[in-house]
Amino acid sequence: MIHVNDEMKQFHxxxxxxxxxxxxxxxxxxxxxxxxxxxxxEGDYSHFQxxxxxxxxxxxxxxxxxSFSLETVRQEFPVHGKGDFREPASIIVDDQGEFISDFVFKxxxxxxxxxxxxxxxxxxxxxxxxxxxxxxxxxxxxNVGVDLYYSIFADLPIIxxxxxxxxxxxxxxxxxxxxxxxFDLPDADYEMLHLSGAWGRERHIRKRxxxxxxxxxxxxxxxxxxxxNPFLVLKREETTEHQGxxxxxxxxxxxxxxxxxxxxxxxxxxxxxxxxxxxxxWKLEPADSFQAPESVLSFTKEGLNxxxxxxxxxxxxxxxxxxxxxxxxxxLINNWEATYFNFNEEKLDQFIDEAKDxxxxxxxxxxxxxxxxxxDTTSLGDWYVDRSKLPNGIGELAKKVKASGLQFGLWxxxxxxxxxxxxxxxxxxxxxxxxxxxxxxxxNQRVLDLANPEVVHYLYEKISAIIEExxxxxxxxxxxxxxxEPYARSVRNQGEFFHxxxxxxxxxxxxxxxxxxxxxxxxxxxxxxxxDLGMMYYAPQAWTSDDTDAVERLKIQYGTSxxxxxxxxxxxxxxxxxxxxxxxxxxxxxxxxxxxxxxxxELDPSQLKQEEREEIKQQIKFFTKHRSLIQQxxxxxxxxxxxxxxxxxxxxxxxxxxxLIGWYQPKNMPNPPGNRVLKLKGLDExxxxxxxxxxxxxRYGDELMERGLALPVEFNGANHQAQRAGDCQSIIFExxxx
Ligand code: GLA
Numbered sequence: 001m002i003h004v005n006d007e008m009k010q011f012h013x014x015x016x017x018x019x020x021x022x023x024x025x026x027x028x029x030x031x032x033x034x035x036x037x038x039x040x041x042e043g044d045y046s047h048f049q050x051x052x053x054x055x056x057x058x059x060x061x062x063x064x065x066x067s068f069s070l071e072t073v074r075q076e077f078p079v080h081g082k083g084d085f086r087e088p089a090s091i092i093v094d095d096q097g098e099f100i101s102d103f104v105f106k107x108x109x110x111x112x113x114x115x116x117x118x119x120x121x122x123x124x125x126x127x128x129x130x131x132x133x134x135x136x137x138x139x140x141x142x143n144v145g146v147d148l149y150y151s152i153f154a155d156l157p158i159i160x161x162x163x164x165x166x167x168x169x170x171x172x173x174x175x176x177x178x179x180x181x182x183f184d185l186p187d188a189d190y191e192m193l194h195l196s197g198a199w200g201r202e203r204h205i206r207k208r209x210x211x212x213x214x215x216x217x218x219x220x221x222x223x224x225x226x227x228x229n230p231f232l233v234l235k236r237e238e239t240t241e242h243q244g245x246x247x248x249x250x251x252x253x254x255x256x257x258x259x260x261x262x263x264x265x266x267x268x269x270x271x272x273x274x275x276x277x278x279x280x281x282w283k284l285e286p287a288d289s290f291q292a293p294e295s296v297l298s299f300t301k302e303g304l305n306x307x308x309x310x311x312x313x314x315x316x317x318x319x320x321x322x323x324x325x326x327x328x329x330x331x332l333i334n335n336w337e338a339t340y341f342n343f344n345e346e347k348l349d350q351f352i353d354e355a356k357d358x359x360x361x362x363x364x365x366x367x368x369x370x371x372x373x374x375x376d377t378t379s380l381g382d383w384y385v386d387r388s389k390l391p392n393g394i395g396e397l398a399k400k401v402k403a404s405g406l407q408f409g410l411w412x413x414x415x416x417x418x419x420x421x422x423x424x425x426x427x428x429x430x431x432x433x434x435x436x437x438x439x440x441x442x443x444n445q446r447v448l449d450l451a452n453p454e455v456v457h458y459l460y461e462k463i464s465a466i467i468e469e470x471x472x473x474x475x476x477x478x479x480x481x482x483x484x485e486p487y488a489r490s491v492r493n494q495g496e497f498f499h500x501x502x503x504x505x506x507x508x509x510x511x512x513x514x515x516x517x518x519x520x521x522x523x524x525x526x527x528x529x530x531x532d533l534g535m536m537y538y539a540p541q542a543w544t545s546d547d548t549d550a551v552e553r554l555k556i557q558y559g560t561s562x563x564x565x566x567x568x569x570x571x572x573x574x575x576x577x578x579x580x581x582x583x584x585x586x587x588x589x590x591x592x593x594x595x596x597x598x599x600x601x602e603l604d605p606s607q608l609k610q611e612e613r614e615e616i617k618q619q620i621k622f623f624t625k626h627r628s629l630i631q632q633x634x635x636x637x638x639x640x641x642x643x644x645x646x647x648x649x650x651x652x653x654x655x656x657x658x659x660l661i662g663w664y665q666p667k668n669m670p671n672p673p674g675n676r677v678l679k680l681k682g683l684d685e686x687x688x689x690x691x692x693x694x695x696x697x698x699r700y701g702d703e704l705m706e707r708g709l710a711l712p713v714e715f716n717g718a719n720h721q722a723q724r725a726g727d728c729q730s731i732i733f734e735x736x737x738x
Contacts, residue, residue: 001131001152002110003041009105010046011133013150014038018157018299020150021045022076022183026068027061028104030076030137030148032183035247036299049073050186059083072266074184077103077137077148077163080177086262086270087214091177091277092165094142100173103137103146110134114151114318117162119503121252121537122294123318129154130318143169144284158314160252162294167284175282179258179274181249181295185234188212188263190247193233193304195559199226200547200580202528203559205642210234210269216260220278222447222483222498223525224254224532231563232259232273233307241637242303242681248311249273250563252319253293254534255502256280279486281495296533304562305636305681312565312635319533321513324520324540325567328627329598330407331359331620332474336366337548337574338604341374344389349400354605356404358613359620362474362600363401364409369394371421377444380416381423383462398470409474409520410466414459414508416445416480430455432497433485442481443526450504451497452490460511467516475512477539479525502534509538522570522598531560531568541570541598548574548602549581550593551666551728554641557596558649566651567631571597573619575607585728587612591619592662592730596630596649599623626660626734629653633660636681645669652682656701659683661733663711668727676716677708687737701737709733
């Protein structure tokens with residue numbers, strides 16, 4: 001998979017699906033040659049470099065060769081201050097303030113498999129399925145090295161890259177910017193797609209055309225954020241969901257990030273992904289090294305669905321804990337929207353009994369079980385049970401839950417502390433923030449200094465005591481505020497704080513997941529404020545959004561699926577009127593939307609009418625019947641809620657004999673056209689599928705994909721049943737080929 005042309009000093013990573021090619025340029029620095037569909041592995045591609053493009057006034061490296069300008073060549077690890085005026089991969093300064101910029105090629109090494117990254121979540125893979133190329137660069141003057149790690153995965157159009165800076169010199173240096181991935185594309189004829197939004201409407205798909213200049217998304221909030229996701233897509237204008245070129249870049253990191261496309265004056269595009277340089281500065285003493293997180297790159301010609309498939313497959317086989325990929329995730333009920341902080345043992349006993357009766361498998365007790373927490377102003381940090389609510393303790397509650405045949409889960413928000421808490425009184429130095437100036441609150445809370453190993457240790461002890469006392473099966477790990485006044489007493493150089501904080505979060509996750517391997521983690525940050533690959537490495541599922549309204553969820557789940565598989569998306573049915581939008585939607589519609597994710601409920605079963613109880617029982621039966629298909633299958637987006645008045649998607653299993661299709665019409669359509677069909681994808685064209693188990697509805701795969709699956713009669717033509725049914729109609733189709 002990794003081919004090195006020693007003579008041409010050219011590196012070609014290819015697996016028949018993708019090619020990533022770069023070389024050592026005339027000046028010893030690395031030039032980028034190609035990224036795209038696989039090319040012949042034997043070829044010499046050095047002519048791809050645009051050396052002979054001297055422009056008036058452009059800089060040139062050699063006195064006798066004005067054609068070689070860093071301003072115009074396409075690069076692999078561009079630096080600042082050497083005649084390339086685009087944004088660099090790195091800014092590293094020596095102790096005199098001079099930029100360290102002469103990173104020239106020294107050596108390379110090919111290793112089988114995938115090395116781990118110190119303290120960071122990273123992709124994994126065994127020797128047969130991944131190869132890694134390490135390319136070492138060195139600035140001879142400062143004796144500072146840069147190691148670039150490239151991994152290529154068999155059968156996937158995916159390359160990952162990470163960067164390590166090593167100070168081999170005798171003086172300290174400062175890293176002010178270090179992108180994990182940078183490469184230059186030869187043109188700028190792209191649209192940039194990204195997932196953006198806010199609390200309650202995360203990961204909506206946004207699109208803009210690339211223009212000369214910078215177009216970037218990022219976060220400096222201390223988490224990857226609700227607002228932007230560490231994921232960028234460049235696609236051609238003609239690329240659709242089903243065909244055409246697209247490039248996807250993701251980041252295996254949960255903190256501040258920058259994802260950027262810069263178009264220069266020659267219409268070339270520099271793509272960058274890395275830790276956000278704002279507020280970042282890392283001091284490297286002699287013999288120290290700094291490991292930047294890993295980024296992921298994918299290229300396909302199979303449209304956006306094709307891009308999603310390769311990213312989903314990569315995450316499922318090389319990022320998410322394999323045990324949780326294989327194991328079926330439990331149908332859960334969470335008491336948050338049912339009770340908020342207002343519960344006691346009696347209420348929970350009833351809740352548990354009723355949940356069990358519905359067929360739920362896991363009961364999750366959300367916020368409010370600890371300290372003295374009756375609203376969101378107190379007790380974060382005091383991780384012991386509130387005996388006024390649960391007089392017999394958490395262990396006893398857990399026993400009851402388990403005795404009823406359910407699994408037991410608890411909510412924690414480990415990274416936070418309330419100003420009104422015992423922990424803050426005892427350890428004010430564990431809170432981040434300014435000592436001299438005022439500090440900003442967010443949801444009435446402050447942030448603990450997870451850069452401090454003592455804090456991580458304290459949290460580990462507290463959480464593990466509860467895990468053991470209650471024989472816990474599941475943890476919802478929340479994080480409900482952004483980080484301000486990023487000053488930590490445990491950190492010497494405050495520019496390091498944000499990253500050290502993330503390393504502390506990962507350390508805590510690492511310890512808990514290693515010592516309690518049976519525990520299922522669901523990450524959460526005020527809903528989907530930290531929905532990223534860093535979290536996913538530890539927590540195989542995430543609470544997609546606090547917005548549980550099914551109409552809103554169509555957009556959120558559709559958008560999220562661009563980058564992440566269904567098995568990662570927590571999706572629950574909640575009560576109506578919905579608590580976020582006050583909208584009332586049919587229970588069927590809510591279930592039909594929530595099936596496509598890790599399914600559960602967020603409501604009070606005691607408030608259900610008898611017919612609703614029966615319907616929920618059927619929903620759970622339906623979901624568990626199709627759970628492995630939903631969790632393991634290939635997901636296709638068919639109709640977009642961002643474009644169409646209908647939304648449709650489907651999931652197909654590996655042998656293409658089973659499929660489940662969801663069709664949704666949030667607003668009723670008067671006088672709908674006749675012959676409404678849904679063109680399906682991913683089926684086997686020669687198989688005959690039985691639609692919804694009807695012996696009379698046998699359809700060939702080719703018909704279903706080419707002509708389409710007809711919507712039922714009530715949604716077709718001048719039929720008045722649909723009008724009577726009102727808004728929020730949905731249909732689930734089951735296809736099976738025996
Ligand atoms: C956040 C989460 C919710 C819930 C509350 C509890 O908002 O996203 O699901 O857990 O906190 O306070």
